[in-house]
Amino acid sequence: MKCAMKPRIHSLLEWERCEETKVVNAELERERTDHLMNESNRLIEDTGDMKTRGIVDIEKKLEQRITDIKYWAKELDDKIGDTTREADKLEDYIRRVQRAIDGITEPLHIAENCLKARLARQECELVNDEVDKNLRKEIDLYNRILDLLKKTMAQAVEQLRLNRKAIYNLKADIALKYKAQSIDEYVKELKDNMRVKSFGKINQIHISPADWQDLTRRNIDEASEQIHNSVALRDLIDSILKQSSSDQQEQVTTTNLAFKRRIEMMYESKGRMEEHLQRILCDISRLEDNAAELMNAIEDKKHALDLAKSRIRTRAQRPGVENVDDAPAQRLLTEVDQLIRNIAALEHRLAQTQMELNLLRRSQLQLEEDIQRKEKALFIDSSECMSMRASISIGFY
Numbered sequence: 001m002k003c004a005m006k007p008r009i010h011s012l013l014e015w016e017r018c019e020e021t022k023v024v025n026a027e028l029e030r031e032r033t034d035h036l037m038n039e040s041n042r043l044i045e046d047t048g049d050m051k052t053r054g055i056v057d058i059e060k061k062l063e064q065r066i067t068d069i070k071y072w073a074k075e076l077d078d079k080i081g082d083t084t085r086e087a088d089k090l091e092d093y094i095r096r097v098q099r100a101i102d103g104i105t106e107p108l109h110i111a112e113n114c115l116k117a118r119l120a121r122q123e124c125e126l127v128n129d130e131v132d133k134n135l136r137k138e139i140d141l142y143n144r145i146l147d148l149l150k151k152t153m154a155q156a157v158e159q160l161r162l163n164r165k166a167i168y169n170l171k172a173d174i175a176l177k178y179k180a181q182s183i184d185e186y187v188k189e190l191k192d193n194m195r196v197k198s199f200g201k202i203n204q205i206h207i208s209p210a211d212w213q214d215l216t217r218r219n220i221d222e223a224s225e226q227i228h229n230s231v232a233l234r235d236l237i238d239s240i241l242k243q244s245s246s247d248q249q250e251q252v253t254t255t256n257l258a259f260k261r262r263i264e265m266m267y268e269s270k271g272r273m274e275e276h277l278q279r280i281l282c283d284i285s286r287l288e289d290n291a292a293e294l295m296n297a298i299e300d301k302k303h304a305l306d307l308a309k310s311r312i313r314t315r316a317q318r319p320g321v322e323n324v325d326d327a328p329a330q331r332l333l334t335e336v337d338q339l340i341r342n343i344a345a346l347e348h349r350l351a352q353t354q355m356e357l358n359l360l361r362r363s364q365l366q367l368e369e370d371i372q373r374k375e376k377a378l379f380i381d382s383s384e385c386m387s388m389r390a391s392i393s394i395g396f397y
Helices: 012-120 130-189 209-315 327-391
Strands: none
Touching: 012 130, 012 209, 012 327, 130 209, 209 327
């Protein structure tokens, strides 16, 4: 077995040195500890001041940011109100245009029916007069105004869509701002000892304040432009409605005046025809009486002729030398010859009278037909057309 090693025995001096070293080392350790603690306290104090200054600065910047958001939210809210009010006004104008379109339908229908009804006039009464010309002008005017109003309606509907789009963009923008304001106000009120809400994944998209402001300003400017366009369009609609109403009323008045003049003209013409017819009827009556007198005269002359011929034949029965060509015989022959000539003259005059009667009767029939045609034309214009046109009402919508 190996022998165990004996421990080294230190001298008293070595022990004293060792103890001294331990004391020195302990002293140095305490000094380092004190220095570290002093440095730590200074660091704590400095960082505490920085924390306080940082919190104050952050809260100040958050307050400024919240103020900016509130300002632009107010601008957006005001613009939403302006745009919404303008959109409501434009909707009223769209309804006005629609009423104007609906209001033309009936007058147009009446004008077309009048023109169609007047086609039932007969022969020379079927004339392209001032009434026809003005009815066509009226129909053309209604159709042109209808086209204009329909185009204006389409334009107004599109402008209303743009107004609503601008409102939608403004509302979307202000909703984001209200949310951002709520978040910043929450962040501003956070304290060290408060439990923090979780807002999910952090959005890495960063927009500069200038870009953020430009986006909002563009939405506001776009809404302002649409308001300007909408106001201009409403002014145009006012002008169109006023002018179209004036044009319609003027043309309706002109057409009605043409009807009035035409009706007066036909009444005058009908009156002249009726007077002429009365004169013809009188002439016919007189000629008929004259023809009857002529026939009576002819009949009388024929009886006288028969008597004269009978006397001649009877006297021819005288015997022998008694059948003398005496004065009675001479006078009877003269009488027969005169009666024959008279009868021929009377018959010729009767033939002339009958011919004239036939002409007058044809004139009578023609006049009666003309009067009937005028009465029909008058009925169409005064009763049918003017009755329909009495219901025409041109309003300013």
